[in-house]
Amino acid sequence: MPLLKVADLHKRYGRHISVDGISFEIESGRCVALLGPNGAGKTTTLRMLAGLLPPTSGEISFAGNRPGADYRKALGYLPQSPAFYNWMSGQEYVVFAAKLSGMRSREAAERSAAALKRVGLSESARRRISGYSGGMKQRLGLAQALVHRPRLLLLDEPVSALDPIGRREVMELLREIREETTVIFSTHVLHDAEEICDDIILMNRGVIAEQGTLSYLRSQYSLPIIRLYTEKEDKAFRWLEGLVHKPFIVQSQITAGKAIFNVSDVELARREILQEAGKLDIPLLQFEAGSSTLEDLFMKVVGS
Ligand SMILES: Nc1ncnc2c1ncn2[C@@H]1O[C@H](COP(=O)(O)OP(=O)(O)OP(=O)(O)O)[C@@H](O)[C@H]1O
Ligand SMILES: [Mg+2]
Missing domain, CATH: 3.30.70.920 (Lrp/AsnC effector binding domain/regulation of amino acid metabolism (RAM) domain)
Incomplete structure (x- = not known):
């Protein structure tokens, strides 16, 4: 049974169609790249999968449940441009996110410490977010998305805004994270997709142009x-x-x-x-x- 099944998903804004009927399945444990140029519909798709944006039509089912059943607790989501409360410390922010997911104070504190360690921010955890670099903020965003140990992690362009060093740090981290949980991440850079993922969903203008395992697509093309x-x-x-x-x-x-x-x-x-x-x-x-x-x-x- 696939972890996630998406059937004929559409999103329309007035007369503009952002996502025009996409269907795919994702098996548990896979790392999937949602690859496509600017405006392809990646963010719209991820936001629908995250339950933040209602689809115009189509169905999403998670772990064999009926379509439309709420699976948000099983998700971690990192938006394309995460907004942080800059006056908070990294630790306060992750604890805040953990509590939002329903954890009690003690568990939230423990899990937050573990998540911050996971992303290499333990030493900076007490500093204010306003003093973090772009790479540190992105790693903090990952800690926030991971803190409740989600079964599916949705990451919207996790490395696009980073310089080469920040990019490398986050890619290395993703390589480890993908061993622990199912990941869908969007990117407009083919190289990023090839570096760590098993499957590619190539989107353009709201539709899927090609999809399959990396090795299948390589041999096919x-x-x-x-x-x-x-x-x-x-x-x-x-x-x-x-x-x-x-x-x-x-x-x-x-x-x-x-x-x-x-x-x-x-x-x-x-x-x-x-x-x-x-x-x-x-x-x-x-x-x-x-x-x-x-x-x-x-x-x-x-x-x-
Ligand atoms: N709230 C909205 N209202 C109207 N049109 C929208 C809205 N959000 C997105 N769109 C349009 O939908 C299309 C897909 O946008 P989306 O942000 O999903 O693309 P993307 O693949 O994430 O692009 P990028 O690589 O630039 O992040 C674009 O043409 C965009 O202008
Ligand atoms: Mg986007």
């Missing part, structure tokens, strides 16, 4: 491909445009001076393209024959 870069000259642009009519080219994406061709036969394509470029004296900068990657898939979906 590992197609023979040729990448070409030329000088930015009209002659080269015209030549690239003309190549799309070659019989061995299955699909193409061309922007000024850069072309990516899915090909049916890499060897044939390599020979013909290089010969022709030589004959016509095309100012080639780079030629690459290989396999397409998830990055190519992501760019195609995002660019469409």
Whole structure:
């Protein structure tokens, strides 16, 4: 039985459709990336899953319960831009969150200390949040989301606003946390998703463009491909445009001076393209024959 089952979820604001019928299931213990560009509908989706935003239609069921049953106690949620009470200390804030989830004072204090330790904030726990760095605030947000030991953790862009060091710290922490609980985190960076998750749900414009395990998507999109870069000259642009009519080219994406061709036969394509470029004296900068990657898939979906 999946931990979370989402069926045909929609969110509409007036005439604007933010989420346009998404369905997916999440198995317990998985780490799932909700990947997509700005405006894809990630935050809207996570807020609906967190019970903060009523869906326009569709169903969410948690742990086999009937759709619509309240499962908020089993959730931890870190919003995209968490707002803290800056006058509180980190410890006061996590204790406050623990009490909101229904814990008594003593349990709240114990669990908060454990959560703060978990995220490496024990030593700063008594300092005011106003003096925390961005990375520390994000780790505090994680402590708040974890303190009641949720079965499902929803994290909205947990690393996007951080500098490389803060990002690394939080990614390392997520790598540990994902061993203990089921995690869905959103990101617009494919690399983040590839680094720690098992499954990817790729969203664009309110719909799911692709979903599956990382290895399935990698194999599915590992197609023979040729990448070409030329000088930015009209002659080269015209030549690239003309190549799309070659019989061995299955699909193409061309922007000024850069072309990516899915090909049916890499060897044939390599020979013909290089010969022709030589004959016509095309100012080639780079030629690459290989396999397409998830990055190519992501760019195609995002660019469409
Ligand atoms: N309260 C709202 N009223 C009207 N439109 C909204 C509202 N909230 C979100 N939207 C629209 O819904 C779409 C999806 O927004 P959402 O915030 O879910 O995207 P996102 O994938 O989280 O983007 P980002 O990467 O920028 O955080 C956007 O076009 C946005 O403008
Ligand atoms: Mg968002």
